[in-house]
Amino acid sequence: MPGTVMIIRHAEKPSGSGKPDGITEAGEKDDKSLTVLGWNRAGALTALFDPRGSDGAPAPLRPHLVRPATIFASAPNGDGSKRPLQTIVPLAAALGLTPNQRFTKGQEAELVSGLAGATDPVLISWQHENIAAIVAHLGPVEPAPPTSWPGDRYDIVYVFNRAAPTDRWNFTQVPQMLLAGDRPTPI
Numbered sequence: 001m002p003g004t005v006m007i008i009r010h011a012e013k014p015s016g017s018g019k020p021d022g023i024t025e026a027g028e029k030d031d032k033s034l035t036v037l038g039w040n041r042a043g044a045l046t047a048l049f050d051p052r053g054s055d056g057a058p059a060p061l062r063p064h065l066v067r068p069a070t071i072f073a074s075a076p077n078g079d080g081s082k083r084p085l086q087t088i089v090p091l092a093a094a095l096g097l098t099p100n101q102r103f104t105k106g107q108e109a110e111l112v113s114g115l116a117g118a119t120d121p122v123l124i125s126w127q128h129e130n131i132a133a134i135v136a137h138l139g140p141v142e143p144a145p146p147t148s149w150p151g152d153r154y155d156i157v158y159v160f161n162r163a164a165p166t167d168r169w170n171f172t173q174v175p176q177m178l179l180a181g182d183r184p185t186p187i
Helices: 035-048 083-095 108-115 129-138
Strands: 004-009 070-073 122-126 156-161 171-175
Touching: 004 083, 004 129, 035 083, 070 083, 083 122, 108 129, 122 129, 122 156
Parallel strands: 004 122, 070 122
Antiparallel strands: 004 156, 156 171
């Protein structure tokens, strides 16, 4: 299992009323896709996880964050949501990575088992309702993470680190602070 696992919620989606609209990369209306604000966050995540200097060379990341070498995104299942993948497509392209979509929402135990063969560090993009299930399958974590992810928060990165596979995970939250309205406070 990797020594660093970072988890984000997919970016902004249409509200329960369907407004603002979700749109595909091609600009077509699709309630299973990100909103324009969500696409803005998806693009901004590239600067968060793969910052570059004016010369195009890699720049230092914020404390606790690392450039992912492996990216997982939940595959569409019964609900058909494309948002977890859409959220990390720009970052994956910038890093030259192919996102792993072997697991769907509801397969969090299998996802964590699948991390065993992943190249360290790992970034996971998932639906907020099931992030706590991923965390539960990681094993012992200190301090204890929140037991749920609020429905109105798209702006946090959960970071789990450990030095050895037998160690407890150390948990921290990193506010993304990418878009207007992002909060500097943890969940």
